[in-house]
Amino acid sequence: MFLALKEIKHEKLRYGLIILMIFLISYLIFMLSSLAVGLASENTQAINSWGAKKVVLNKNANISLSQSILTKKDLKDDEIGKNEAYIGQVAVVVKSKKRPSVSAQFLGIKKDQFIYKDQDLVAGKRGKGKTEITVDSSLRDKGYRLGDKISLNGSARKYKLVGFVNNAKINIAPIIYGSFATWRKLRMVAPNVAAAAIVSKNANYKYNYKDAKTYPIATFINKLPGYTAQNMTFELMIGFLFVISLIIIAVFLYILTMQKMHNLAVMRAQGIPSKTLVAATVSQSIILVVVGVVIALILMWITAAVLPAAVPMSFTPAIMVAGTLGMLVMGIIGSLIPIRSILKVDPAKAIGE
Helix, strand or coil: CHHHHHHHHHCHHHHHHHHHHHHHHHHHHHHHHHHHHHHHHHHHHHHHHHCCCEEEEECCCCCCHHHCCEECCCCCCCCCCCCEEEEEEEEEEEEECCEEEEEEEEEEECCCCHHHHCCCEEEECCCCCCCEEEEECHHHHCCCCCCCEEEECCCCCCEEEEEEECCCEECCEEEEEECHHHHHHHHCCCCCEEECEEEECCCCCCCCECCEEEEEHHHHHHCCCCHHHHHHHHHHHHHHHHHHHHHHHHHHHHHHHHHCHHHHHHHHHCCCCHHHHHHHHHHHHHHHHHHHHHHHHHHHHHHHHHCCCCCCCCCCHHHHHHHHHHHHHHHHHHHHCCHHHHHCCCHHHHHHC
């Protein structure tokens, strides 16, 4: 460690450039990871808030809530307890005077079931009757207020906004909670349609009858439009950044080792063992990575604090730990590349040159 610190202090510019590169890559890794987690969260906020473990959909709906329709015949023998709830879903455009139009998902729910009862209200109250609705809290950032009269899909009927709900998004779109009667009208379903799906908090719940089929919630989430492709894209980019960091650290340390080979030979001739020189190289790498990552963490924390709430970013402790450990591992592996050259130093030959 002593040799590593002395060399870094002596060659401030060279090692400063390495720290700069590590900082930039670490910052980008933290940024992409935060965006990936934030976007994934907005896809599944409502599902997570329900604590859903199973979902019953039409088996011909390709595991899509928006395409699922369950008839009264499909649900003839269903068992609905305190952990189950019917839902109906339809895409809507929310409009109100002097407010921007917002694309949303309307969810019809029943007042005697857990989704209605468990709404995490941040303002107002739960909707009662056919014309009262609660909405995701993100609409408040767009200017919507309690008491606003809202139209859905340009309908003549106005709905009163009576509450804002926390964590009410699905597939990145805000949710509008309302009555099943409103859902039927918006979806224009046949009289024999009972719901779009059954959501259950019971991991052992199972109901298969006629066209109804039960799926694990993980299967349903992975089939959300764009969810899997989005996550895989972010994972691929983050993986490439780790590989790039490994290459940068290895190349820089290898070049620096080649440049100081004569000095290494002199130290070997003075009796300094190879393991000390190897430890110094590994220590250098760890110090450089730690400094670069710490700077990236500080800047990332500032970035997360100043970005508007509309940006779907979630800079969590898990991201901090995973990113830091990942960069340390890449740094240690990168430092092993020049070790072979250090071990093969010939003191007599090098001094002679």
